[in-house]
Amino acid sequence: MPPAPVSAALRRIKPSPTMAMTAKARALRAEGRDVISLSVGEPDFDTPQHIKDAAIRAIQAGHTKYTDVDGVPELKDAVAAKFKRENGLDYARNQITTAPGGKAVIFAAMMATLDEGDEVVIPAPYWVSYPDIVLMCGARPVSIAARLEDGYKIRPEALAAAITPRTKWLILNSPSNPSGAAYSRDELAALADVLIAHPQVWILADDMYEHLVFGDFKFHTIAEVAPALYDRTLTMNGASKAYCMTGWRVGYAGGPADLIKGMANVMTQSTMHASSISQWAAVAALNGPQDFLVGFRKSFEERRDLVVSMLNQARGISCPTPQGAFYVYPSIAALIGKRAPSGAVIDTDEAFIGALLEAEGVAAVHGGAFGLSPNFRVSYATAPAVLEDACARIQRFCGSLS
Numbered sequence: 001m002p003p004a005p006v007s008a009a010l011r012r013i014k015p016s017p018t019m020a021m022t023a024k025a026r027a028l029r030a031e032g033r034d035v036i037s038l039s040v041g042e043p044d045f046d047t048p049q050h051i052k053d054a055a056i057r058a059i060q061a062g063h064t065k066y067t068d069v070d071g072v073p074e075l076k077d078a079v080a081a082k083f084k085r086e087n088g089l090d091y092a093r094n095q096i097t098t099a100p101g102g103k104a105v106i107f108a109a110m111m112a113t114l115d116e117g118d119e120v121v122i123p124a125p126y127w128v129s130y131p132d133i134v135l136m137c138g139a140r141p142v143s144i145a146a147r148l149e150d151g152y153k154i155r156p157e158a159l160a161a162a163i164t165p166r167t168k169w170l171i172l173n174s175p176s177n178p179s180g181a182a183y184s185r186d187e188l189a190a191l192a193d194v195l196i197a198h199p200q201v202w203i204l205a206d207d208m209y210e211h212l213v214f215g216d217f218k219f220h221t222i223a224e225v226a227p228a229l230y231d232r233t234l235t236m237n238g239a240s241k242a243y244c245m246t247g248w249r250v251g252y253a254g255g256p257a258d259l260i261k262g263m264a265n266v267m268t269q270s271t272m273h274a275s276s277i278s279q280w281a282a283v284a285a286l287n288g289p290q291d292f293l294v295g296f297r298k299s300f301e302e303r304r305d306l307v308v309s310m311l312n313q314a315r316g317i318s319c320p321t322p323q324g325a326f327y328v329y330p331s332i333a334a335l336i337g338k339r340a341p342s343g344a345v346i347d348t349d350e351a352f353i354g355a356l357l358e359a360e361g362v363a364a365v366h367g368g369a370f371g372l373s374p375n376f377r378v379s380y381a382t383a384p385a386v387l388e389d390a391c392a393r394i395q396r397f398c399g400s401l402s
């Protein structure tokens with residue numbers, strides 16, 4: 001057999017480590033092991049009924065054919081209305097795109113704009129796909145390490161230091177996957193001051209977890225906080241996390257018309273549009289009742305509080321309380337160099353995660369995958385009783401290290 005043909009672009013990237021951990025946990029469970037997975041990246045709630053009903057109606061109405069590449073006009077209008085209503089942002093129809101998932105929006109934006117030698121600034125810890133999408137496009141990801149004492153948010157000085165004449169984009173994800181950290185209005189304004197001084201830099205605001213913020217925290221997005229950046233910001237969001245629609249594949253964005261057109265050209269030759277049926281479901285999600293989000297947020301907030309409190313009681317773990325999403329990103333700096341009862345040396349966060357899975361059957365993702373170590377990511381999109389069991393196991397494991 002000839003060797004599999006592998007492109008230079010493929011050699012530059014790695015398969016998603018979060019998906020790999022989810023698959024590993026599933027395989028161990030199939031072998032009969034008692035495994036709890038804290039690695040999933042999706043809400044554990046079902047898609048609301050009114051959204052499912054809209055999809056069924058779309059099928060029955062014959063909305064089963066190709067649509068415009070960046071979505072049906074009704075969906076673009078629903079997205080524009082959402083940006084106006086929730087973010088105070090005005091986008092005309094030709095400034096709106098929709099795609100098969102938020103990931104496809106990001107991919108189209110990068111593919112439409114990046115050349116070899118371009119740099120993309122990505123605060124770490126980051127969502128695993130950003131650097132690999134940038135690498136696939138032949139450009140260079142430049143990461144800025146956020147600090148535990150800053151709640152895993154970058155400071156304006158660090159952003160200023162990372163920008164060079166080759167910087168084309170900053171990717172700003174708030175609330176963040178994997179840390180849950182979200183930037184306040186003032187924090188965004190301080191970053192915007194830096195960006196205003198560098199007109200060659202575009203901003204991709206990944207607002208995927210907008211609706212999952214807790215307590216008094218108020219969500220803001222950078223184009224709204226700093227109108228001076230509106231002309232070079234792509235404000236991106238999607239149906240996946242807010243409406244429990246990860247499998248439906250609908251992402252969307254608002255931005256300058258030229259960029260939106262370039263992204264449509266990329267999509268015509270690659271992904272094409274989101275499923276016609278999913279698009280009509282997303283129209284119902286965006287235009288329909290939003291009140292179910294209140295219960296949804298409350299339930300995630302309770303779980304966040306449970307997990308943060310229990311993890312901070314584990315020996316050697318330090319876990320800040322994030323403002324949003326459904327992840328926490330504890331530091332295990334105090335455990336590096338320790339030894340597990342099995343003899344395994346905890347010299348990296350990857351070793352910690354491997355030994356934890358082996359000893360206690362808890363699957364989480366190591367910080368190295370998100371560009372900031374030594375940490376691990378816990379997804380708390382799981383029933384509270386399961387979270388309690390998992391955190392008790394983590395406490396026992398940390399207590400067993402010597």
Ligand SMILES: Cc1ncc(COP(=O)(O)O)c(C=O)c1O
Binds near residue numbers: 101177206
């Ligand atoms: C920060 C962030 N952005 C974008 C996405 C992409 O979401 P999707 O492609 O499922 O719409 C995800 C999914 O995990 C995410 O965590």
